[in-house]
Amino acid sequence: MREEFEDIVRRQSAMVYRLAFSRLRNGADAEDVCQTVFLRLFRADPAFRDADHERAWLLRATVNCCNDVHRSAWRRNVLGGERAREAAERTLDRQAMRQREEQANRSESAARIAEAMEALTEKQRTVVHLFYFEGLAGEEIAAATGERPSTVRSHLRRARKTLRTLLGGQL
Secondary structure (H helix, E strand, O other): OHHHHHHHHHHHHHHHHHHHHHHHOOHHHHHHHHHHHHHHHHHHOOOOOOHHHHHHHHHHHHHHHHHHHHHOHHHHHHOOHHHHHHHHHHHHHHHHHHHHHHHHHOOHHHHHHHHHHHOOOHHHHHHHHHHHHOOOOHHHHHHHHOOOHHHHHHHHHHHHHHHHHHOOOOO
C-alpha cells in the first residue's frame, strides 16, 4: 500500500497543487490543501477502478478542501473585515511582484494570458484550468467541482468571452 500511495503522490501532486493554487491564489494555502488531500487519500485508502477514477477523486477532494479553506473560521474570525482586505492586498501584492518577475522571463503572449486569467472569477479560473491545463471534459469537471454540466459550460463560455475581450480576439 505504501508504494502505491507514494506513486500516486509522485504522479498527481503537481496537478493537485496547480488546482489548489488556481482556486486559492496563495502558495502556502495551496501547499496546505495539497497535504490535506493526500492525507485524506491515505486515510480513506479507496480502491480506484482506473487512472481516471483516481484523478477524479483527487480533483474532487482538492475542490472540497479549497472550499473548506474559504469557509474556515480563521478566515472569518481572525481575518475579519479590514484585516482580511489588508492581508489579501498584501498577498496579492507579493503575488503580483512574483508574477511580474516570472512574466519577465515568459514570452509576451504568455504574460498577457496570465494577466487576463487574473480577471476571471475563481470558478471560471477553475473551469479553465481543468479544461485546458488538465484536459478534463465538461462532465468530468462537473463531477470534480460539484457543479451541473450546464453550469460548467456557462463558466467556460463566460471565461472565454472575458479572455477574448482582454486579449483582443487572440484567443
